[in-house]
Amino acid sequence: MADTEPVTIVVLGVDDAPAGLVLSTEARWNQNEADWRFFLTNGIVFGVRDGTDLVATAALLPYSAGNAWISMVLVTERWRRRGIATRLVDACLDAARQGGLTTWLDATPAGATVYGPLGFTPTLQLRRLRLEHPRQEASETLAIGDLDALNARDRRAMAFERNALLAEFGARAGSRILSHDNAMALVRDGRTARHIGPLFADSAEDALALVDAISRTETGPILIDAIASQEPFIAGLTGAGWNIERPFQRMRFGRATTQGEELPFAVAGPEFG
């Protein structure tokens, strides 16, 4: 593809997972190949190639009850500011429109500059926090949580079910569903850091106790994508050595769907909601 040629958008297949990983790694994101395979198998991933090189992507991941997530909006540095992300997100929106889906996304500050003009409106905010060096000390024994209970709480929070996503996460080597008092979370591998989320709890104290117990069992860096309005939770994390890395803005395109009955403390990740 020469710089002046019109861009051709193609639908990617599961064999594109390694090439997708190259793009998300260039952006220093934490997705691993399993994440890409999930998008490529369960969603529609649009892409742009330069010869055989994949240079841009955007994914539409349908969930349930007329909702879908847009994510993995990536354009390699050399191809930026030529309208490629806009075209790819438009392709996602077209596909969503055909399926009658309301689309959601969690935008990086750079992404929000693309989505605002397309008609996305802001909803809640997230904060990504990172703990670089977990303290490896004895912790209270964590109970092994069960997938059905996690699905039920996730459904109360999202107002629609994501059983297939949580089942796939839970089945990955290295994933754990853990609970402590009235808190429950899923922990999974990422490319460079482990990730805690979604995380549900009856109180900030319960949520912090669970994160503390989990972090004592971890050996490397951990990420958590907290809901910004859960202020005592975020204050507790920063007090315990977690650093706020970046904000994400949740945005919606289309009619408002049902509100969740429970506000989570942390989400599954900006790419999954």
Ligand SMILES: CC(C)(COP(=O)(O)OP(=O)(O)OC[C@H]1O[C@@H](n2cnc3c(N)ncnc32)[C@H](O)[C@@H]1OP(=O)(O)O)[C@@H](O)C(=O)NCCC(=O)NCCS
């Ligand atoms: C964000 C990203 C996908 C944009 O891709 P892109 O193909 O360059 O975006 P577009 O060319 O469609 O940009 C459309 C408009 O968005 C705005 N915009 C895009 N990138 C911007 C930036 N870095 N700073 C300010 N405005 C920006 C501009 O208004 C732009 O229009 P213009 O070029 O006519 O001024 C790309 O920079 C990227 O991959 N960044 C790293 C990963 C990332 O943050 N992805 C978004 C996840 S939510």
